[in-house]
Amino acid sequence: MVPSASDAWRTALRDLRETLPERTVQNWLDPIQPLDLSTDEGSPTLTLQVPTPFGIQYLRSRFQRSIRQAVSEAVGEPTDVTYQVAPEEERPDEIATDSGSSGSAPDEPDASSSPQDRPSSAPSSDQAGRSSTSPRPSEPVSSSSPAGREAINQSPSPDASTSGGASSPTGPTTPRPSSPDVADVSDAGRTDDASAPSPPQTDAGSPDERSALYEQAKQHLRPEYTFDEFVEGDGNRLARSAAFAVAQEPGSTNYNPLLVYGGVGLGKTHLAQAVANYALEHNTAERVLYVSSDRFTSQFVQSVRENRIAAFSSYYRQADLLIVDDVQFFGEKEKTQEEFFHIFNDLHQNGKQIFLCADRPPAEIPGIEERLLSRFQWGLSADIQRPDLETRIAILQRKAARQDIAVSPDVLELIAQRIDSNVRQLEGALTRLTALVQLDDRTLDLDTARRFLREHTDEGADALNADDIIEQVAEYFRLEKGDLLSRSRKQTVAQARQIAMYLCRELTDESYDHIGSRFGGRDHSTVIHAYRKIEEDLESDTELQDDISSLQSNLQDRSLSSSL
Template sequence: MSNLQNPPTLNSASPFGFWDGAVGTLSRELSPQQFKTWIQPLVLLSFEESDRLLTIGAPNRFKLDWIKKTFAERFQEMAVEYFGAPINIHFALALEGSSPIKPVATETAEPQPNPEIESGSPQNVSVEEQAFEIEDHSKLNPNLTFDTFVTGKANQLARAASIQVAHNPGTSYNPMFLYGGVGLGKTHLIHAIGNHLLKEKPNARIRYIHAEQYVSDVVRAYQQKAFDRFKRYYHSLDLLLIDDIQFFSGKSRTQEEFFYAFEALLSNKSQVIITSDTYPKEMAGIDDRLISRFDSGLTVAIEPPELEMRVAILMKKAANEGIPMSEDVAFFVAKHLRSNIRELEGALRKILAFVRFHGREVTIEVARTALKDLLSIQNRQISVENIQKAVADFYSIKVADMYSKKRPANIARPRQIAMFMAKELTQKSLPEIGELFGGRDHTTVLHAVRKIADERAHDSQLNHEIHVIEQTLKA
């Protein structure tokens, strides 16, 4: 959101402009799991113009306390940016039965079907439609190619399928649906497909677009009565690459228009490639007929990168920057940064900036110094106790079950997962971990660690669950 030179009058619509913008900004700043856990459940409870008091509601006391502690300052910054003046932001419990305030209709609201618009024809183009334009270029990043994509067990199937689609667009795996957590390489792969096709067929009509931009195009087409032009553009593409389609959630008109575009493109043997943070059938707020279409082609997961892959990524990217990194240093960094590739790249940028500024070589000690703030935050936030609570919450058991001698499967397995994560994410020894799990012997912890590590190597669902818990711990 940009600063406004003339702050808006605080009329009844103003708080909703702020709220929509703030939620949209946080959806881009946070990982999908963090956004879904902390921001999505919030509601705008009230706005008192005379006191310039805006009240945000949280569903329970735990989330209320966390939001106040973690996001209050960010909400205040966004309020000052939007209103051009300080706003008092209050956080409260949104008790069952309480109702959030509802916005009055505005031009930026999600459009509803309009028979008059649908019946427009090219022979009778309005002035508004003449003014409606869509950026008619691919939006591809030329640096994101198959050659620059580091492959490992976590993404080798997705890469192989992407290469197959790039060589046979519209015939192999149409549509192709890639899903996985933030920063795992989904966007890189779909850009690589687009860049390959553009090289093979320079005149191909290709468009990469983030789902939020597609929503904006639908809104503008609705406002300017220009759906004919909108449809002519999107229905005529040879390759449509649409990123983060989970942002379509709850937007009925956007979903309707995308359904028509989807059907037209597949009918024309054009390729459609979609990414999401979630498996299609697990997406909330998406029409069943769209989910059915998404599931009709090839659905491929991209998992969090394993240790060896993280090491390879660091070494390759450092070499590309002209500053070689030894395997020892890469292992040190990779062991501390586990969640995604984007986090690794950020750490690498910090290290490279440090060595260039100080004229040093890349050593473990230099890496430790360059990343001290990042490492201290992680070490401070993640403890065995935090892991036990996060795992217990995820699997809907009691924290006390982590220490108990109970052994039913619904308790024993989460306990083993928590032990595995404690070994992976903390500096605790096996005996120390065993002590924190009710005085268990270190051999019990070792058995749990090996068992979960072996299962994780071939169980994508378990891998996904552990990744989600890690993201929650780092929220």
């Protein structure tokens, strides 16, 4: 017998509470009211009432699969979940204001408005460059699904959102900036993603709400990317020291901006996130924003499309520490560069810290405007070189210790000798090698390691390539290989494709460009977007975690069987 809506939701909520962080449950799931469980059209559908449009968008983008699974288990058969926004009078004051009449920042007519015309919401700053009284931006949110787009459509129109009028940026009724979708956006020119960016929608109103939102901000950072886990060597000493100084006193060193550059897999992102993690943990900066240039661009494009540039800009202008990864992808994107230029100036003038990463020296990034280039070069540019043998061994020791794997020093040294190109490859070899011995239940001796490395370091001998991965992922999701290479935007296909791209990046040494070409000639930014999307979803989506882990072990079996 089909349970009532409230029984089904109660059971589902109990299960969700076991898998999701309590704070997440309190903030996002507890306020939900079950409205109806209908069985009219075939499979049952549970309708849930959510306090705000933003809440719907957030639930859909972050927890949709978990919720649907928990609800299906509670009902006893596959059950769809739909959401309805609560009537205006039942919405919490601050949030309702935000998504309703007076809380949103005024929209701008187009991207070409001059900066002078823009409402500046730069926060006031104290000596340390930290904001004391200014409003805070809200937490990045995610909106990846077509469902997420529906939720966006439920939000008030620009007219409605501004009808209350934007007040003075310093007055008590200052419109608080809303959050662009930092977690998941696609760029406007792209047609092959099922996901869509979400516009700034919400606010961090009460202290509790704010702290919850900032807690979630941390979810975009890898907790293991810390200074403690970053092995220092000659090749990265300057970059690491400067990054550490910046993390300790954002905005107060001469390194503003600090730009760290270097080749693939050499630790730029690790260092950038170590700065963010440190600043958050030690409270040296309150509002820490970490974003890839690709995502920044996508958000900007989306904000232009939806006339929400002011909110977009305001959100970034209120960071105490803004970290932008992969700034080389700003190349040739004139409007994005212009917007970033103004944000940069605003932050810099207000003593806020900017940290940038690039894959090459700023002067070699093609298509960057002169004025932005000169800003990049204002502070300190520090490069990261390939690690020397001793550093590579130390990195392997650190990774082995972290994963609690016992590997003899001679094997670690052998790996470090054979793989000198990038640290990601180094780690990958260690992981694969240890998986090999675990699967075969034997010890990892020098001979086994030698044989494995011969196979995996000889040119073209890598047993695992993008084709294998595409095939395996298609098989796993019961799709055709051609589906993954197609332009289909069907949710199941699009997600499987993103997973395949993610695995290609994780398990092979192929570049983003190369991976894109394996998926029917897609752009590298599509692959980066897919990679980051899956990386972020993995933090909370247990079903996705299971899928990826099953796929990884299938692929590893396949790789191992062909290498031995």
